[in-house]
Amino acid sequence: KNEVEQSPQNLTAQEGEFITINCSYSVGISALHWLQQHPGGGIVSLFMLSSGKKKHGRLIATINIQEKHSSLHITASHPRDSAVYICAAPLPQGGKLIFGQGTELSVKP
Amino acid sequence: KAGVTQTPRYLIKTRGQQVTLSCSPISGHRSVSWYQQTPGQGLQFLFEYFSETQRNKGNFPGRFSGRQFSNSRSEMNVSTLELGDSALYLCASSLVAESYNEQFFGPGTRLTVL
Numbered sequence: 093k094n095e096v097e098q099s100p101q102n103l104t105a106q107e108g109e110f111i112t113i114n115c116s117y118s119v120g121i122s123a124l125h126w127l128q129q130h131p132g133g134g135i136v137s138l139f140m141l142s143s144g145k146k147k148h149g150r151l152i153a154t155i156n157i158q159e160k161h162s163s164l165h166i167t168a169s170h171p172r173d174s175a176v177y178i179c180a181a182p183l184p185q186g187g188k189l190i191f192g193q194g195t196e197l198s199v200k201p
Numbered sequence: 202k203a204g205v206t207q208t209p210r211y212l213i214k215t216r217g218q219q220v221t222l223s224c225s226p227i228s229g230h231r232s233v234s235w236y237q238q239t240p241g242q243g244l245q246f247l248f249e250y251f252s253e254t255q256r257n258k259g260n261f262p263g264r265f266s267g268r269q270f271s272n273s274r275s276e277m278n279v280s281t282l283e284l285g286d287s288a289l290y291l292c293a294s295s296l297v298a299e300s301y302n303e304q305f306f307g308p309g310t311r312l313t314v315l
Contacts, residue, residue, distance in 0.1 A: 125304070133238075133289050135306040178244065188257045189234070189304070191244040 095119045096181050098192035105199050111166040113195045115179035124162050125180040125189065126153050135178075138164070169199045203228065205294050205307035213313045219280040222310045226273050226294030233275040234304065235267060238289040247290075250275055251297070279312075287314045 096117045105111050115124065123142040129135045139146050139153040141162070146153050150169075155162040166173055176196050180189040206225045214220050226233050235247040246259040250269035267277040273294075279286055289311050293304040 127306075133291075133309045133311065135291060135293075135309075137303055137305060140303045180244075183257075188246045188249060188259070189236070189244075190246070193243055 096179060096190050096192040098177075098179055098195050100195060101193060103195055103197045105169050105197070107170060107199055107201050109169050109199075111169050111173075111197065111199075113164045113177050113179075113197070115162045115164070115192055117160050117162075117179075117181045117190075119181055119183060119190060121181040121183070123182060124155055125182070126162075126164050127178040127180060129176045129178060129194070131175075138177075166197075171199045171201050174198050205292060205305050207290075207292055207307040207310050209310060210308065211311050211313075213315060214282050215315050216282055216284060218282050219278065220282060220312060221276055221278045222290055222292075222312075224275045224277075224292035224294075224307055226275070226292075227305055230294035230296050230305070231273050232295045232297060232302070233269055233273065234293045234295075235275070235277050236291045236293065237261075238291060238309075239285075239287070244291075247277065282314045284314050287312060 099114050123140050125140050126138040127135050128138050141155050150167045152165040176194045178194045179192045182189050208223045232251045234249040236244050238244045248267050249257040253269045264280045269275045289309045291309045293306045295302040295304045
């Protein structure tokens, strides 16, 4: 069993739909990262959160430390949101990130 | 402020050769981590450097090595290349090494081993 698990692995949505990607982890962490990777490889850090909720534009990330679960929501999805979304948990001793398998999102116009 | 830069962006090598990849962190960042991404294994941690010291190392063979210079720039080296080393190699920098620090990723170096 992976220490960080995401669901779903693939997701196809119509433009405008509300999207949720889930991340569950078994390791003890102090914060969780949500990353976005577009075709071509570049990774962008979307959020790093240790409690509650963070919002940036149409993206919302929530985390429940007790339940070891985080969600990434995209409101009013757009084709440019098509990418792979990855959650990652840093180990308490520092630096090292453990990654989920990624969720490949395709938003159709 | 300039982002994380990696050179070269693309590299083609043959089996048995060695390769050196370079990563320049964001100015002021002292922690650099390296990751390998392959279609089969996804993203995997290689190693992390902070103030020229390796703090953590992932489960990779000794053919994979790295170092960090006094200006925080980092290099990783892979010797005796194998076909399975073909991957996207990403580095990420952060201000300090603590796990709660946001990491900023470079564009990656795509290595193809023939």
